[in-house]
Amino acid sequence: MENPATSQIPVAGGAATLGSVAKNSESLSATRKKPLEIALFWIFALCAAVTVFTTFGIIAVLVTESAPFFREVSLARFFGEKEWAPLFNPPHYGVLSLICGTFLVAAGAALFSLPMGLLAAIYLSEYASPRARNIMKPVLELLAGVPTVVYGYFALLFITPLLQNGLESMTPTLQRVTGNPNLFPTIEVFNALSASIAIAIMTLPLVASLCEDSLRVVPRALREGAYALGATKMEVSLKVVVPAALSGIMASFILAVSRAVGETMIVALAAGASPKITLNPLESIQTMTGYIVQVSMGDVPHGSIGYQTIFAVGLVLFCITVLMNLASISLVKKYRHKYD
Numbered sequence: 001m002e003n004p005a006t007s008q009i010p011v012a013g014g015a016a017t018l019g020s021v022a023k024n025s026e027s028l029s030a031t032r033k034k035p036l037e038i039a040l041f042w043i044f045a046l047c048a049a050v051t052v053f054t055t056f057g058i059i060a061v062l063v064t065e066s067a068p069f070f071r072e073v074s075l076a077r078f079f080g081e082k083e084w085a086p087l088f089n090p091p092h093y094g095v096l097s098l099i100c101g102t103f104l105v106a107a108g109a110a111l112f113s114l115p116m117g118l119l120a121a122i123y124l125s126e127y128a129s130p131r132a133r134n135i136m137k138p139v140l141e142l143l144a145g146v147p148t149v150v151y152g153y154f155a156l157l158f159i160t161p162l163l164q165n166g167l168e169s170m171t172p173t174l175q176r177v178t179g180n181p182n183l184f185p186t187i188e189v190f191n192a193l194s195a196s197i198a199i200a201i202m203t204l205p206l207v208a209s210l211c212e213d214s215l216r217v218v219p220r221a222l223r224e225g226a227y228a229l230g231a232t233k234m235e236v237s238l239k240v241v242v243p244a245a246l247s248g249i250m251a252s253f254i255l256a257v258s259r260a261v262g263e264t265m266i267v268a269l270a271a272g273a274s275p276k277i278t279l280n281p282l283e284s285i286q287t288m289t290g291y292i293v294q295v296s297m298g299d300v301p302h303g304s305i306g307y308q309t310i311f312a313v314g315l316v317l318f319c320i321t322v323l324m325n326l327a328s329i330s331l332v333k334k335y336r337h338k339y340d
Contacts, residue, residue: 101285108196117207152269155198190272214248
């Protein structure tokens with residue numbers, strides 16, 4: 001009968017031999033791949049550095065180009081005046097009118113796109129069949145690829161006339177409800193409402209896609225647990241899945257609003273060029289990006305205070321978008337730990 005102790009010796013020796021061969025093979029492979037991996041490391045590091053240096057370059061340009069403006073115009077005047085007319089005589093540098101116009105358009109767009117995008121995401125994630133989802137998802141993403149100049153002319157040539165005709169037909173009803181026969185509400189050719197609707201259509205795919213991705217990563221166990229307790233599909237969707245994906249949903253909302261704040265062509269074509277502090281979306285307004293386009297395409301002398309206003313306004317816009325992105329990151333961190 002074979003001794004068990006001696007029978008294990010070849011096996012152990014064979015295992016040791018195989019282990020040493022595998023180790024030598026891995027070492028040889030690592031030696032061969034070392035130059036390639038070093039090259040890839042520096043390529044990846046260079047790509048990451050480009051994004052960082054680009055960001056710092058943008059900040060440097062905005063700060064250095066707007067510094068001469070702020071040497072002439074104080075921050076108290078810049079944020080304290082209510083009128084923006086830097087190219088007039090005497091000039092006025094109240095940027096609040098541009099900020100007000102920007103947020104009026106962004107708020108109007110958010111009022112349309114955020115709830116519609118979330119509802120579309122809930123349908124795609126919880127209700128739609130695979131066939132319906134495969135059809136609707138590409139159609140939504142197709143809207144995101146439409147050039148913004150197309151949305152601008154769509155707002156100017158379709159949405160505005162539609163709103164004007166609808167408001168005109170509603171005038172008798174409004175007069176009867178308010179009891180004021182002299183009430184004749186009008187909507188200007190260039191107005192904030194048309195721009196808001198066009199931006200809402202543009203940002204809707206962004207909200208729907210990001211929200212739907214957040215909803216789909218919610219663990220299946222949460223849904224099954226709710227169904228086991230007798231919850232309906234609507235209750236599961238609204239009371240379980242949506243709260244569990246709240247961090248991603250809030251982040252998508254802020255990113256969409258940030259996208260609306262930075263939109264240029266739609267507001268330049270449809271919102272007008274009348275900087276004012278107003279809450280009436282039927283009036284013509286001007287946003288920060290619209291003003292930058294107006295001055296950049298005009299004949300304002302380079303180096304003048306009027307030209308440097310575009311960098312001052314751009315710096316304010318940059319700070320606003322950075323704050324919104326930081327808020328998005330903060331919300332994600334705040335709510336993520338509750339559901340991970």
